[in-house]
Amino acid sequence: MSTIKGGFTRRNVIKTGLTGILATGVAPLVFSRGAWAQDFCNNPTGSTVTFGLNLPLTGAYAEEGADEQKAYELAIKHLNGEGDGGLLNVLKPSALKGNGILGKKVQYVSSDSQTKSDVARAGATRMIERDGAIMITGGSSSGEAIAVQSLCQELGVIFMAGLTHSNDTTGKDKRRYGFRHFFNAYQSGIAIAPVLGEEYGKERRAYHLTADYTWGWTQEESIKAATEALGWQTVQTVRTPLGAADFSQYLTPVLNSGADVLILNHYGNDMVNSLTQAVQFGMRDRQANGKQFEVVVPLFSELMAKGAGENIKGIFGTSNWHWNLPDEGSKAFTKSFGAAYGSPPSQAAHTAYVQALLYADACERAGTFYPPEVIKALEGFEFDGMGNGKTLYRAEDHQCMKSVLVVRGNEKPTSQFDVLNIVKEIDRETANYDPAIFGGELGAAEPVPQCR
Amino acid sequence: MSNFMSRKDLTLFLGFAAVVLLLPILATPFGAAYPDLLQRFMIFGIFAVGFNILFGLTGYLSFGHAAFFGVGSYAAMWSFKLLSLNAIPAILFAVVMSGLFAVAVGYVSLRRSGIYFSILTLAFAQMSYNLAYSVLTPITNGETGLRMTLSDPRVIDGLFTSASGAPVPSLFGMSLSGWNGFYFTAIFLLATFFLSMRISNSPFGMMLKGIKSNQNRMNYTGFNTRPYTLTAFIISGMLAGLAGSLLVVTDPLAGAERMQWTASGEVVLMTILGGVGTLVGPVIGAWLIKYFENIFSSFNDNVLNNFYSFLPDGLREVVVAVSGKFVGEGWHLSLGLLFVLIVVFLPGGIMEGVRRIGARFGHMRKGSKSSARVGATAAVG
Incomplete structure (x- = not known):
């Protein structure tokens, strides 16, 4: 009898203890997380704002990932007013001031997506949940881009796609929080x-x-x-x-x-x-x-x-783009990329750089980081000077409409970088298509999901 | 009542539960206290505990457990797509499907033991991976991964409400992302841990341990070991399926990579790193590997420069360049080194280290106790 009684007492003690732990330690966390009254995910309150770079540094597309990383680092320098300013000087119209975004200094966190969708999502989630990234960008596989884009929609964070060429990214899998500068198949x-x-x-x-x-x-x-x-x-x-x-x-x-x-x-x-x-x-x-x-x-x-x-x-x-193009934007970008890294930029680097600048510019124009306002600023935005002629961020599917290049492997390269010739530049009107042909739905921008 | 669980087991379980539930606070100093990683801690903990029932208790090294994990993921996703966004039917469906798959694979593979068994399971897993990756793309969506879309039928949900917005898994209307997802998965980890504890202490568990130590002897004493090994295989396959379904519940995308042989190898590493056959070991191993994968891989040169900012410039660059090889995309290197060190110096995994330290302390305490007793008797005397 006494053993049973003892057992009950011990259990009672431990039960009470555990309830105590739960009540004091854990339960408040559950309730307070939502009650922080953060108006949107990772609202930057300090003097800095963080970009999340999701880059394939290993795997089949690792080369592109490495080049994208260089471009993002350069873009962030230029946004913060360091270096020669790059495309900040030629983007038209531009609200960028070269003092960060809305006066906040830009910094970044990065993650190796290993060219795998699962890993890319885990990395993006870490950067959003732990590192407080306000925007996720990068990736050089459409599988990754689509996976991360739908994640960003769920968490209420803007995704500026890097290298992704699948029709689905802005077609049947398009999302309100995802934007693509690159062209498609x-x-x-x-x-x-x-x-x-x-x-x-x-x-x-x-x-x-x-x-x-x-x-x-x-x-x-x-x-x-x-x-x-x-x-x-x-x-x-x-x-x-x-x-x-x-x-x-x-x-x-x-x-x-x-x-x-x-x-x-x-x-x-x-x-x-x-x-x-x-x-x-x-x-x-x-x-x-x-x-x-x-x-x-x-x-x-x-x-x-x-x-x-x-x-x-x-x-x-x-x-999508070639460093040999004769316009001001391409020249400026090739010059500052070359000065920083000693080689001309790839199309992956170009699209990454432009995406970072366009996001920053949209925030400046919206006057806030609040994603629905930034989305409004990007939708239907028409700009010039980024190397592809006059470009439109189409509101219907978040696809950039711009000219496209047909290229051919150079028969007589004069240097190790001179490997492609531009055969033909297809203008924006010819490359245009009806956004409805791929179906899909953007979904809603509001209410903004809370990321934690 | 006291037969139900020994005092030692109860303490272990409650201690484990306390650590798990307090992880959001305990993991903060390590920079790991964010929901996604803690969810992964729970999910891969379940995976490793389940694997340990087969490998640690029964002594059968399966090199294809990721297949069950993947089957669980796809099954749960199809339940979300076809039936309901509720997590419960998805998890049940996933566990049943992976259980059935485990029956099929186990029935064939368990005809052999030792290395032949390992190779058979590896072959099955690799087959499943290739099926998921390129043959069964209508079911698995290949490399792109299977996702939910607005246009999925969702028969059960359709009866009650018309859904709006992006579909996300829920528990009777409660969202399961973020911290909710963590507590949801934590409950499953605790349940799995409890189950594995009960199995290991039961007559069935004794039988499995007997099979591990000498299967021939078991056979000669008149036991038919096949049903026991098959049961262990199915239980551990179902737990892998459970883990796979939870990963889809918290992060609704099922990709084929999670069935690759590297994923199967990872769970073996987790178990060995933590301690084969121990209760807590596999969980610790899983946490360690997921920590390396998610945190070490996030250190770039920027982070390192900040970390070493106290060093003078020239030296700092050297230190950053050297340590940069071990973090970021080189995180596998540090994990490999750690693995080598543990296998060489602590063949029983981290739990052996804990036990050694515990034994040393226990020894000291026993020593001081006995001396105290001597003192007491002396006083009485």
Whole structure:
């Protein structure tokens, strides 16, 4: 009997103790978190404001991530009034003063997204919940961008997408809190198809190798539609895993497929590997169907061209921007990036830099960091001087409408940076499309979700 | 009543519960007190405790546990998409699905033991990963990851309300993001911990330990060990599924990466780091690895420069350059070093270290007690 009694007493003591702990230590936390009366997530109250940079520093797109990081660091310097001011001097109209944003000094925290959506989300959440980031930016995979964008919508933090080219980012997966400056696969299709028609003729049989995720899928769809409109046939489309080091098992069937064009819907290291292997397979020296066999890479950048070396010569693709463009904005950016890092910026660096500036400018114009007001300032904003001519942040889908470049691997490079030639600049009107074709819903800006 | 739980177990459980529930305060000095990371602490704690039932108690090293974790995630997400945004049906569905999957995988793999078992599970996990990544993309959405959309049917929710705004998981209307999500997952970790404690003390647990120490002897004494190992395998698969579903509840995106072999290896590391076969060890191992992954990887040169700001300029640059290799994207390097150190000096994991320290203190206390007793007797004498 006494043991039972003792047991009960002990239990009672411990129970009371635990209730005490809960009541004093934990419960207040639960109630007070919401009651902090923060009007929105990470409202900067001190003298600084924090950007969250979510960058792939490892994985298939690591090179782009590293270049984006340089660009963000440069943008933050310029926003704070350090350095030569870069594009602050040429952005029109501009509310930027070079004293931070709304008088608050800009600083940043960063996270390695490893080119994986799961990790990117975890990193973004950390930067929002722990480090108090007011805005998340970066990323160089559409998988990441879409994952982080929907997270930002849930937490009520603005996401300024970095390198993301999938139609879905501002199409069926668009979000009110997400903005994209980079162009998309559909625009690549509009831009590259006429050039391909002129160069390679109207009777071609294409074989697609496609990175197996949202960007690859939509690019394959867009390029397929654009080339089929030319009169080309699509022999087959094959999906390859992201980050595959060896593409030979996917390249061998191309040789006997009756195709005479290989379209590589790959990016970053994947594209460098698949193109190099395709060349090693002798594809560029082949004749098929009585024509020269050709390789097309619908989206590529100077980083990839550098990586692919000799193999990129003569290959067609599209780009968002190129450092060789003659306008004031491009010159200013190339100059200050070159002065800081000793190499010309890539298109990834350019889009990252511009996104940071556009966010800052929108805050200045809105006069607050309150996200719904900043969103209003960005929606339908028309600006010039950032290197792509007159540009519009379309309100319907948060996609920047601007000119698009068709590029070709340089046959006679004069330096290690001179790897691409601009073949054609497609103007904004031609690259335009109806935002309704991809469906999707932006969702609401208000009520602003509370992030903790 | 006193048979229900020994005093020692009760203290351990209550101590564990106190630490878990007070984590938002205890983790503050380490910069880890934000909901997302603490949720991960809970979720991967469950994963590791479940894994330990198979590896620590039964002695079967599975190299494919991430597969069950992933199945749980996808199952929970489909429940959110098709049935309801409520977390309870999603978790139940996920546990059932991963349990069924564990029956299938376990039935085949457990025909072998030792390294052959490990390879079989690895093969199954790698198959599931590839299925999720590129074959079953209509179900898993491949690399992009499975998400909820406004247009999902959600049959049960549709009966009651018309939803508006971005869909997020909830518990009968209560949001499960942020701190709510932490306490929600903490309850599950405590329940899992309790379960693993009860299993380890039960006759069933004794049987599993017997299998671990010598399966042949068990067979010769007339036990059929297969049902026991299969049960352990299923329980641990279901707990992995539970963990996977909780990750989707708190962060509604299911990606294929969480089924990769690295994820399976990670839970093995967690268990070994903390202490194989101990109750608390796997949880500590899980926390340590998640801490490294989320905090160490966030240190960039900026942070390091601030940290070492007390050093003179030249020296600081050197120190930052050297230590920069071990943090940021180099966090794996520091984790690897830590792992080597622990395996070499504390083969029983961190719990062995704790036990050694405890034994030293216990020794001292015993020593002082006995001397006190000697003093007392002397006084009486």
